[in-house]
Amino acid sequence: MASKSTLKNHLFTSAFGAGLLLITCGVSNTALGQSSHTSPWAPTIINTPPPVASITNGVWLKGDLHVHSRHSKESSNNPIAKILAFSQSVGMDYLGITDHDNHVEGDVAHNTWADPEFKSNSVLLLYGAEWTTTRGHGNAFSARPYDHQRLYDVRDQRDMVVGAVKKELGIHLSANHPSGKDHFGYSYDMLESLEVWNSVLWSKNANAIMIWDDMLSSGRKLTGRGGSDAHHGTPDAPDKATPNSKQAKANYVGTPTTWVFATARTTQAVVDALTNGRVSVSANPYAPRVEFYADLNQDGKMDLMMGDNVVATGKPVKFRVQLTGKLAPGAAYTVSVVKNGGQLDTLQISGKTAMAEFTDTPATLGRTYYRVMVQGPPTAYPQVPESMALSEKMVGLSNPIYFNFDPNF
CATH class of the missing domain: 3.20.20.140 (Metal-dependent hydrolases)
Incomplete structure (x- = not known):
C-alpha cells in the first residue's frame, strides 16, 4: 500500500522536553542549527507549534x-x-x-x-x-x-x-x-x-x-x-x-x-x-455538522478546535463533541472517539443535548491526536432522496485535535 511505503523513508525523533523537534528525512541529516533537506517541500526544525487560532471569529x-x-x-x-x-x-x-x-x-x-x-x-x-x-x-x-x-x-x-x-x-x-x-x-x-x-x-x-x-x-x-x-x-x-x-x-x-x-x-x-x-x-448538506473542541485547563471555556495543534502539558484535557443543525427528534447518535488510530471511547448524544464530553491526558513525549466519527439515523436529502440508503448510518466526522505535532510536516 502506498501509505506504508511512504513511512519507511522517515525517522522521527522528538525531544519536546527541550522544546525541540528533530526530524531526519530520507538520507539527509538535519542537526541542531542546520537546515539540510532532500527536497524543497521537506520539513524544518521548529521550537513549538504556533499560537492557538481563534475558535470564535469565523x-x-x-x-x-x-x-x-x-x-x-x-x-x-x-x-x-x-x-x-x-x-x-x-x-x-x-x-x-x-x-x-x-x-x-x-x-x-x-x-x-x-x-x-x-x-x-x-x-x-x-x-x-x-x-x-x-x-x-x-x-x-x-x-x-x-x-x-x-x-x-x-x-x-x-x-x-x-x-x-x-x-x-x-x-x-x-x-x-x-x-x-x-x-x-x-x-x-x-x-x-x-x-x-x-x-x-x-x-x-x-x-x-x-x-x-x-x-x-x-x-x-x-x-x-x-x-x-x-x-x-x-x-x-x-x-x-x-x-x-x-x-x-x-x-x-x-x-x-x-x-x-x-x-x-x-x-x-x-x-x-x-x-x-x-x-x-x-453525509449531506442537511445532516448535522460535527464540531470538536478541547478545554485545556478545564475552566469550561473551549480553547481548541479540530485542526489545532499545541504542546501537551501533562494535565488532563476535556474534549467536547457537538452536533449542530437539525437532529432527528428522539434519536440517539453514537460517537466513536479515535486516539492515535485506536478506539478510545464511545459516547452517546441525544437530540436534546446535542453534545457529549470526555477527558483524557495527552502524552508529553511523542505525538497524540484525537478525532471523532458520528453514526445515527440518516438525514433526509430531499433533492437526492436515493442517497439516504447508501450513506448508511454515517452522520459525520471531525478532523483531529493535535498535541506535539510538527506543524510544518
Missing part, C-alpha cells in the same frame, strides 16, 4: 470539493450551470469543480475555467482540477487561477520534481480516493489533505480512513476532507448507461458535504481553512 461554510462537469468526458447531463443552480438551491457556500485534466491535456484554464457558465454571485468557486495520472488521482485547489499545465506536464516525473512545481504554484494538493484502483501513488509529503469520504457510499471508505490514520500516526498533519466525485446530473437519470447507475442517481453535489471554519467568506479563506484542518464532513 464562519462555517459548506461545499463539495470533488465534482465533475461536462468537461470531464465520462460525465453526463452535468453542465456547470446545472451544478451551480443545484448547489445554490441546497445552500452550498463554495464549490470545487474538478474536471479530469487528462481529458484536455492539462489545459483546464481554457476549458472548465473558461466556460462562460463558470461564475456565480452566491457560490464561491475554487480554481482546481483532478490531476489524473497513471500513479493515481489528486485534486488541486487554489483561490485564484494558476498554471495547472505545469503540474500536468510533470505528472510522470519524480516526486521531488512534482513537489517543487506544486510548491512554486502555491496550490493545495489533495489525494483523491486513496485506496483502490486510482489510489494516490505519490509521496504523501506533498499533500495538504486527503479524501477520506468519497461519494455517497460510506462503506467504500474504510481503507481511506485506515490510510489517514497511518499518515496521522506517522506525524503528517493531513486534513481529512470529503468529495462526492459526482459525474452525472442527478437527480435526473444519467444519459449514459453506467455499471453503477443506482449509485450515480444517489450521488450528487453534497454527498458528502465538507464544512470549513473560515475566517471570512472568501475563496482564500476556504483554502486556508482546508489546509489548517478546520474541517468536518457530513
Whole structure:
C-alpha cells in the first residue's frame, strides 16, 4: 500500500522536553542549527507549534470539493450551470469543480475555467482540477487561477520534481480516493489533505480512513476532507448507461458535504481553512455538522478546535463533541472517539443535548491526536432522496485535535 511505503523513508525523533523537534528525512541529516533537506517541500526544525487560532471569529461554510462537469468526458447531463443552480438551491457556500485534466491535456484554464457558465454571485468557486495520472488521482485547489499545465506536464516525473512545481504554484494538493484502483501513488509529503469520504457510499471508505490514520500516526498533519466525485446530473437519470447507475442517481453535489471554519467568506479563506484542518464532513448538506473542541485547563471555556495543534502539558484535557443543525427528534447518535488510530471511547448524544464530553491526558513525549466519527439515523436529502440508503448510518466526522505535532510536516 502506498501509505506504508511512504513511512519507511522517515525517522522521527522528538525531544519536546527541550522544546525541540528533530526530524531526519530520507538520507539527509538535519542537526541542531542546520537546515539540510532532500527536497524543497521537506520539513524544518521548529521550537513549538504556533499560537492557538481563534475558535470564535469565523464562519462555517459548506461545499463539495470533488465534482465533475461536462468537461470531464465520462460525465453526463452535468453542465456547470446545472451544478451551480443545484448547489445554490441546497445552500452550498463554495464549490470545487474538478474536471479530469487528462481529458484536455492539462489545459483546464481554457476549458472548465473558461466556460462562460463558470461564475456565480452566491457560490464561491475554487480554481482546481483532478490531476489524473497513471500513479493515481489528486485534486488541486487554489483561490485564484494558476498554471495547472505545469503540474500536468510533470505528472510522470519524480516526486521531488512534482513537489517543487506544486510548491512554486502555491496550490493545495489533495489525494483523491486513496485506496483502490486510482489510489494516490505519490509521496504523501506533498499533500495538504486527503479524501477520506468519497461519494455517497460510506462503506467504500474504510481503507481511506485506515490510510489517514497511518499518515496521522506517522506525524503528517493531513486534513481529512470529503468529495462526492459526482459525474452525472442527478437527480435526473444519467444519459449514459453506467455499471453503477443506482449509485450515480444517489450521488450528487453534497454527498458528502465538507464544512470549513473560515475566517471570512472568501475563496482564500476556504483554502486556508482546508489546509489548517478546520474541517468536518457530513453525509449531506442537511445532516448535522460535527464540531470538536478541547478545554485545556478545564475552566469550561473551549480553547481548541479540530485542526489545532499545541504542546501537551501533562494535565488532563476535556474534549467536547457537538452536533449542530437539525437532529432527528428522539434519536440517539453514537460517537466513536479515535486516539492515535485506536478506539478510545464511545459516547452517546441525544437530540436534546446535542453534545457529549470526555477527558483524557495527552502524552508529553511523542505525538497524540484525537478525532471523532458520528453514526445515527440518516438525514433526509430531499433533492437526492436515493442517497439516504447508501450513506448508511454515517452522520459525520471531525478532523483531529493535535498535541506535539510538527506543524510544518
